[in-house]
Amino acid sequence: xxxxxxxxxxxxxxxxxxxxxxxxxxxxxxxxxxxxxxxxxxxxxxxxxxxxxxxxxxxxxxxxxxxxxxxxxxxxxxxxxxxxxxxxxxxxxxxxxxxxxxxxxxxxxxxxxxxxxxxxxxxxxxxxxxxxxxxxxxxxxxxxxxxxxxxxxxxxxxxxxxxxxxxxxxxxxxxxxxxxxxxxxxxxxxxxxxxxxxxxxxxxxxxxxxxxx
Amino acid sequence: xxxxxxxxxxxxxxxxxxxxxxxxxxxxxxxxxxxxxxxxxxxxxxxxxxxxxxxxxxxxxxxxxxxxxxxxxxxxxxxxxxxxxxxxxxxxxxxxxxxxxxxxxxxxxxxxxxxxxxxxxxxxxxxxxxxxxxxxxxxxxxxxxxxxxxxxxxxxxxxxxxxxxxxxxx
Ligand code: SF4
Ligand code: FES
Numbered sequence: 001x002x003x004x005x006x007x008x009x010x011x012x013x014x015x016x017x018x019x020x021x022x023x024x025x026x027x028x029x030x031x032x033x034x035x036x037x038x039x040x041x042x043x044x045x046x047x048x049x050x051x052x053x054x055x056x057x058x059x060x061x062x063x064x065x066x067x068x069x070x071x072x073x074x075x076x077x078x079x080x081x082x083x084x085x086x087x088x089x090x091x092x093x094x095x096x097x098x099x100x101x102x103x104x105x106x107x108x109x110x111x112x113x114x115x116x117x118x119x120x121x122x123x124x125x126x127x128x129x130x131x132x133x134x135x136x137x138x139x140x141x142x143x144x145x146x147x148x149x150x151x152x153x154x155x156x157x158x159x160x161x162x163x164x165x166x167x168x169x170x171x172x173x174x175x176x177x178x179x180x181x182x183x184x185x186x187x188x189x190x191x192x193x194x195x196x197x198x199x200x201x202x203x204x205x206x207x208x209x210x211x212x213x
Numbered sequence: 214x215x216x217x218x219x220x221x222x223x224x225x226x227x228x229x230x231x232x233x234x235x236x237x238x239x240x241x242x243x244x245x246x247x248x249x250x251x252x253x254x255x256x257x258x259x260x261x262x263x264x265x266x267x268x269x270x271x272x273x274x275x276x277x278x279x280x281x282x283x284x285x286x287x288x289x290x291x292x293x294x295x296x297x298x299x300x301x302x303x304x305x306x307x308x309x310x311x312x313x314x315x316x317x318x319x320x321x322x323x324x325x326x327x328x329x330x331x332x333x334x335x336x337x338x339x340x341x342x343x344x345x346x347x348x349x350x351x352x353x354x355x356x357x358x359x360x361x362x363x364x365x366x367x368x369x370x371x372x373x374x375x376x377x378x379x380x381x382x383x
Contacts, residue, residue, distance in 0.1 A: 143262030148271050160249055205380040 005073040009033075010080055016071050018041065023051050023066035026079065033079045034088065036095070036128040036177060038067040042138040047130045049091050049109070054078040063087060089114050098127045102176040125178065132156055132172035140171040219251050220242045223258045230259055237269060237276055245281040280323035282317045284362055287341040291330030294338040299350075302338055305329065305352040311361055322366065
């Protein structure tokens with residue numbers, strides 16, 4: 001059994017277990033850390049960096065993704081400090097430049113008060129968040145989709161780009177931020193924190209005691 | 214396609230996942246490319262999803278997913294070679310072999326590739342043919358080299374034919 005421990009997110013003490021995922025622990029405690037590529041049902045990859053936080057350890061502060069951060073006793077995490085918000089807005093701006101038409105990214109930008117995009121728009125059909133790949137491997141248990149190529153050439157695809165490797169289960173589709181539209185539950189959120197995608201079905205009333213609202 | 218070499222390679226490397234790079238290298242060497250059949254078989258034997266094997270084979274330039282020719286010609290297109298006339302060398306090679314960079318001639322004899330620097334700038338322009346470096350190349354020298362290779366290939370073919378005939382007669 002993992003040890004029960006206490007961590008502090010935005011000065012709020014949260015009971016969790018040693019090694020637990022900090023983003024998940026915060027969300028469960030009702031602290032909305034905006035996130036995008038994170039899916040509770042699969043292993044986090046830390047691809048989008050939207051869930052960026054500051055973590056203080058041994059008197060030093062560093063910025064890292066909350067979804068791939070393992071909780072340790074007494075850990076101090078800041079999810080909404082000025083430097084974090086600045087970094088997160090910049091990250092969302094970069095994402096929005098990749099796919100400006102995406103309603104999900106627009107909703108995310110709106111919630112983070114990103115109004116201006118300083119980067120040239122690219123109108124890609126993929127932001128490389130990897131949700132589809134993770135869903136294919138861990139939800140559908142197919143392992144058909146993957147990220148192919150390197151650098152600017154990176155793209156998702158099937159082996160040999162052949163449809164026959166896909167069982168058409170649609171688990172990938174259903175999780176792609178460029179396919180999703182912000183859900184009808186938008187009104188349930190206070191609107192101060194992060195994305196539509198941060199809604200966790202395990203805690204539908206996630207916004208109720210969020211520190212931000 | 215004869216997959217017996219592939220099975221031998223797989224047998225010799227064991228079924229641990231970490232053997233995958235060695236397997237791919239050996240398959241590339243044995244078949245001069247990594248075929249879809251081979252990727253599927255490697256995936257089964259090493260218990261790695263097909264996409265992962267495909268991704269690896271796709272990622273490294275040393276691996277090729279389409280058959281490479283019997284002879285690999287690499288023209289360096291790095292800055293020093295470029296300045297010393299690499300574009301003309303490349304044009305000569307492509308015109309002589311009637312192919313495109315990264316592609317293989319119809320007879321399967323030559324594959325032409327460019328590389329962005331071989332780290333041998335003092336020897337510019339450099340052409341590598343079947344692993345051997347040729348320095349200070351000119352279109353004329355490349356032409357002569359390619360003609361030599363063709364000639365040797367033809368000799369080897371003739372010998373093969375003679376051997377076959379000799380065996381048939383025996
Ligand atoms: S296709 Fe969609 S889910 Fe998959 S990586 Fe791209 S944006 Fe993410
Ligand atoms: S990096 Fe944590 S949600 Fe994407």
